[in-house]
Amino acid sequence: MDPVPIPETPRTRERFTVPVLAFGGILMAVMQTVVVPLLPDLPRLTGASPAAVSWMVTATLLAGAVLTPVLGRAGDMYGKRRVLLGALALMTAGSVLCALTSDIRLLIAARALQGAAAAVVPLSISILRDELPPARTGSAVALMSSTVGIGAALGLPLAALLVQYANWHVMFWATAGLGVLGLAAAWWAVRESPVRSPGRFDALGTAGLAGWLVCLLLGVSQGGQWGWGSAPVLALFAGAAVLLALWAAQQLRSAQPLVDLRLAAGRRVGLPHVAALFTGFAFYANSLVTAQLVQAPVATGYGLGLSIVATGLCMLPSGVIMLLFSPVSARISTARGPRVTLAIGGVVLALGYAVRIVDSTDLWVILVGAAVVSTGTTLAYSALPTLILRAVPAGATASANGVNVLMRTIGQAVSSAAVAAVLVHHTTRVGGAEVPTLHGYQLAFAMAGTVALVATAFALAVPDDRRAGPPGTRTAAPVATAKGA
Numbered sequence: 001m002d003p004v005p006i007p008e009t010p011r012t013r014e015r016f017t018v019p020v021l022a023f024g025g026i027l028m029a030v031m032q033t034v035v036v037p038l039l040p041d042l043p044r045l046t047g048a049s050p051a052a053v054s055w056m057v058t059a060t061l062l063a064g065a066v067l068t069p070v071l072g073r074a075g076d077m078y079g080k081r082r083v084l085l086g087a088l089a090l091m092t093a094g095s096v097l098c099a100l101t102s103d104i105r106l107l108i109a110a111r112a113l114q115g116a117a118a119a120v121v122p123l124s125i126s127i128l129r130d131e132l133p134p135a136r137t138g139s140a141v142a143l144m145s146s147t148v149g150i151g152a153a154l155g156l157p158l159a160a161l162l163v164q165y166a167n168w169h170v171m172f173w174a175t176a177g178l179g180v181l182g183l184a185a186a187w188w189a190v191r192e193s194p195v196r197s198p199g200r201f202d203a204l205g206t207a208g209l210a211g212w213l214v215c216l217l218l219g220v221s222q223g224g225q226w227g228w229g230s231a232p233v234l235a236l237f238a239g240a241a242v243l244l245a246l247w248a249a250q251q252l253r254s255a256q257p258l259v260d261l262r263l264a265a266g267r268r269v270g271l272p273h274v275a276a277l278f279t280g281f282a283f284y285a286n287s288l289v290t291a292q293l294v295q296a297p298v299a300t301g302y303g304l305g306l307s308i309v310a311t312g313l314c315m316l317p318s319g320v321i322m323l324l325f326s327p328v329s330a331r332i333s334t335a336r337g338p339r340v341t342l343a344i345g346g347v348v349l350a351l352g353y354a355v356r357i358v359d360s361t362d363l364w365v366i367l368v369g370a371a372v373v374s375t376g377t378t379l380a381y382s383a384l385p386t387l388i389l390r391a392v393p394a395g396a397t398a399s400a401n402g403v404n405v406l407m408r409t410i411g412q413a414v415s416s417a418a419v420a421a422v423l424v425h426h427t428t429r430v431g432g433a434e435v436p437t438l439h440g441y442q443l444a445f446a447m448a449g450t451v452a453l454v455a456t457a458f459a460l461a462v463p464d465d466r467r468a469g470p471p472g473t474r475t476a477a478p479v480a481t482a483k484g485a
Helices: 010-014 017-033 042-046 055-078 080-100 104-131 134-165 168-189 203-226 231-253 261-265 267-295 308-336 338-358 363-391 394-424 438-461
Strands: 427-430 433-436
Touching: 017 055, 017 080, 017 104, 017 134, 017 168, 042 104, 055 080, 055 104, 055 203, 055 394, 080 104, 080 168, 104 134, 104 363, 104 394, 134 168, 134 267, 134 308, 134 363, 203 231, 203 394, 231 261, 261 267, 261 394, 267 308, 267 338, 267 363, 267 394, 267 438, 308 338, 308 363, 338 363, 338 438, 363 394, 363 438, 394 438
Parallel strands: none
Antiparallel strands: 427 433
16 A cells, blocks of 8 residues: 655745745845946957946846836735746846847846846745744844845855856856746745735836836936936936926825825835935945955055955855844844834944944955944844834735835935945046045045934934834734735
8 A cells, every 4th residue: 555645734835935035035136246247348248338238237226126116016916926936037037038148238138137136025025024923023024134235245256256267158047047946946935925905006106106216217327427417317317306296196196006105204114215215325335335445456555456256255254244143133123123223223334334434455454344334234124124014004015115125226326326426536546547546435435324324313213113013913004905805
């Protein structure tokens, strides 16, 4: 007689929900950073101009910014697991297309597809709220938030090693394989949440959001190349202002808006969104400046002349720190509330930049300063979604966290432009080339540290919610319904 097979219990899969979703978040960040080591060589490899090659970064930024709140809202309406799998599939398809072509037009289109992965983190956080008991939600959300930094720290050295020792297409085949693995694991381990917010999808609001975001981010990302006072950049900013006003008016009139602006305007939601904007700015300056500084020629008097591989390895400790400190963030939020965790994160970020200002010539001090900044980032990024989860109804968590991630993205884009502007205006000639001065880097650190303190001020202005209980227990409004209810 054949033995009776033991059926797989749902609990078996549930044990893997958190690590699988965290793996998806790490993949998202890896996809965003792997192209960085390729940028200097892509004009030669593709036959395209440097300006065209830069769109391999810009396209991902624009697509991610637009799709994050849109896919978040779609997840709330049609099922978070379904939309999560779709985002991972688009990300993987983008890697496959990059691996198959050297045509810059197709490469840019493929990188835009990969931008859909930006929605993975807010969708995953919403799934965790729906599926986990409240006692586990805080630590899981903190881990999920830290995956952004972990993936970024892993992506750069991984890409640098593959680019240096293999054909550049191999890098994209590797990310495609990781994407298939992440997609299969999510399909197996993640259950579909019954929590829905039914209604009609706001197509007009989606078009309006895309319009003003593209104008704003395109102007910010290209302002340094085109000139901040040039007609195209000024036209983009003017268009962004007009479209934003029209979009906001449409959202306020809509019975089922893409973004609930009335909810977002409240202190419990609006202030965390503003804090996310400034935190994103402060965090991103560390990655931008550290990579340039350690690669600067030794002749500058401060540069270390490191290769791109060595530079990537310098970023690894930051990823490890973000992984280790995510449970610490959860414990602080449980004991003192996420607003306190966010404020502490802003202060630690500023302290990290203070270390960088004091000494940015010795490698060990650079690593210590970057590690302190990463610690502050972990505390802040882990607290932000917890604040959102406690402030919005269950049926709006994916879209609300999508907006919060969007604010971080805008902050990062502005940070990139601001750091570039500071460094461009503080240069010296070394070996026949213009390179930033140490004073320029110090000014960039001071600017980022100041912005981190501004984020702290907004964090402290958020109403104290310790009485709301752990994330996942708040039921702000009964707008969410189970499918079929």
